[in-house]
Each structure stands twice: as structure tokens, then as C-alpha cells.
Amino acid sequence: MRVTQGAFSFLPDLTDRQITAQVQYCLDHGWAVNIEFTDDPHPRNTYWEMWGLPMFDLPDAAGVMAELAACRKIYGDRYIRLSAFDSTAGWESLRLSFIVNRPAEEPGFRLDRAEQGGRRIAYTTRAYATDRPEGTRYG
């Protein structure tokens, strides 16, 4: 099951040229671009591991793309996303976040229903990938 988080996630995967254009847009607006990766695709897993520091002082997207290439080399079997943080007063939050790398196979999620008193049902989702320990979840 294809994970759909962040922008563009219902589109086919972005090509490097498209990613470069998006990054350039972010940098041109003065947003700090971050590279983050994880192997826990649960939608409530908000804070992913960061690859290096936020890149806020680059004029050109080539620097970010070089870092992304380095990150893919090591964590190419995990989810990698780019996020752009706007630090201007009033915003101070992420303006854009999109997945740029995903595992070859995405096993998807299981929906658990727990019956409770009064026939009430509590739902919870669990990623099949997280059945295995961290670092060995994909391939």
C-alpha cells in the first residue's frame, strides 16, 4: 500500500528534476529545507530522523540535491522526505513537506478493532513494517 503523506503523494514519484525545482522554490522563498528519513511510516510518526542540519543558507538547490543523494545512498531503503520551514513571524512552521524516496515494497497497515464495553469499538492502525525491529524493516 502506497503511503500518502505530505504534498504530491497522490502523484507519481517526483523525478530529480522536479524535486530540484521544488527545492529551488523553497530556497527562493527563504525557507530552510530539511532532509528527514524514517522506517516507521505510521501517520502519527511526526518527527523523523534528520539528515544533517536544516539548509537555510543555500542559494541553489544543487547543494540540497547533493545531500539527498548522500542520504539515499545510505537510507535508500527507507522513507525520505523533504520539508521546508518558514521562520518568518506569523508562520514559524512547515510550509511544504513531501516524500522523495520510499521503500521498494510498502506492506501497508493493519486495522485493529478492539471491542469494548457497550459494543463500543476502538480502532488502531499498525504498520506491518514495524513488526520487525528498527533498521531491518525494509529489505
Add this chain to the structure above:
Amino acid sequence: MADPAAEGHAPDRLDLAALYAESEIGQMLAALDDDLVGLLPVKRRIREITAHLFVTRARQMMGLATGTPTLHMAFTGNPGTGKTTLALRMASILHKLGFIRRDHVISVTRGDLVGQYIGHTAPKTKEVLKKAMGGVLFIDEAYYLHRPENERDYGQEAIEILLQVMENQREDLVVILAGYQDRIDTFFESNPGFRSRIAHHIEFPDFSDDELLAITCKMLEDSQYRFSPQALGLLRHYIAARRQQPNFANARSMRNAFDRMRLRQSLRLFETPGLVDRTALATIEAADISPSRVLTGLKSGSQEEHGDHHDTEEAA
């Protein structure tokens, strides 16, 4: 750039002159000619690069193979011959020519690239390279990167990373090295990889007396000063005399001389009773040049350029 060849109707012949006229590059080169006095070998090389760009464009239109040319450069020459000045302008030239995406120069020296302890150098160098991507990375006095007397020096690590990026990301980054001829030569001898990765080795010749005069006049013009006719005559002598002295640094010596003239002029006007007018404020007189140690032949204990300054202040 559109690629008409891909659509299957490549033109038979192209007018390079018309292509050139369509762009603003002709104007830009003329402005460069105007702004920089002398430096003929340098201007010639820029012309070559420009011509290459147009030929590349024409080849593209004809459907011939094109590749990114290697644009890394090494500027060598004596102090004050305009290496740094030109390197800083090179970015806008290459940008207008369309070789680089961004019009920026990151100017660095050894301290910005080489770390202080093990493991510090690589991230530091990469950080600088990342920042320079898309534009020009200017490494002033590049030979300091390599310290042959200390084999455990971290400079070598920075050089290796630099070489790798220069080779693999030619379309993202143009590296310009600058330094004095002899030291750059030794540097290349111990790092042969560097020499071969740099396509353009440009030598900056020393300026002639006339060129120095023109440069000084230009400096004055830019700061809205001018020489009186007598001062101009005296300046000729000054340039000839200054050239004979140690630590002559071409245009830089002239800039320092101009700064001292300005100070003497200020003092002269300050101490002259009465009113000053616009002309007086803008004119450097012969009296502002003549007290110079260079002309009076006073011996100075200091070898430094600024030493000259202090001495003349005392003399004035």
C-alpha cells in the same frame, strides 16, 4: 534553451553574429573592456569562452553533440594585478553567458575549508561547497591548502573533496583558484590532479606605467575626485619611482597611494583658512603627492605598505 533539432527541422546555416547581437553579451564585454584597464590575455580568454558558448548554442541548434565545458580556472600573477577583482566579476560574466545558474561568488581561503581537528575538515569543506553550488567558488591563495612541511595537515583532505566535486559536479560549480605564480606552480606540482582538472590557466601580467596611471585616474573618478594637471605629471614620476621600491603591488599600491593622497588633501584643506568650494574638495593637487616617501626618498624602517602610510603622515 529550445532545441529545434529535436523537432526535426534543423536549420542549414546560422548567423553567429546575429545570435551575438540578440544577446546582451556584447554590451557586457564592452563594459568589461572599459572597466578593466590592460589585462589583455585575460580579456582574450573571456572572449574565447564567449565564442565557445555561441558555437555550443549553434551546435545544439544543428543537432550536434554538446557537453558542459570545464570552466575551472586558475588565476596567477603578481600582487595587485586584478586577480581577485576579476574573479569576483567572473560569476556575473559566466552567469550572463548561461554557464552557471546563479550569479554569486563564495570567496574562501584556507581557514574556511580546513578544519582544526580530525573529522572537522570534511563537513566544513562540504558545507562551503554546498553554499557555492550553482555559482562560483573562489579560493584565494589556494596554495595554503597544501602544507608540504606537515604531512598530517588536514589540507589534503579538503583538496580531495574539492577535486571530487570539481570532477563530478562540473555543471553545478565553477572553481577559481588565485595566487602568486611561483607558489601556485609548486602547489600544482604536489597536486597534479588539480592542474589537469583546471581548464583555464590565466596569467595576469604586471601593469605598465600608463596602465597604472589610467587605473589610478579611474579610481579617483569612481570616488568623485580628480587630479590637477600638475598632480597628474607628478603621479607619473611617483609610479616610476614606486615601481623600483620593494613590495610593489601594482594596482593595490596605487589604491594605497590614493588613500594617502586623500588624507593629505583633507589635512591641507582643513588647515587652509577660508572657504572651500566644490572644485577644491574634489581636486588632488601636486602638494598632496609630493610629500610622499616614495618621491622624497626618505628611508622607511617598515617594509609594509601601511608602514609607508605612517611615515608619510609624520613627514607631512
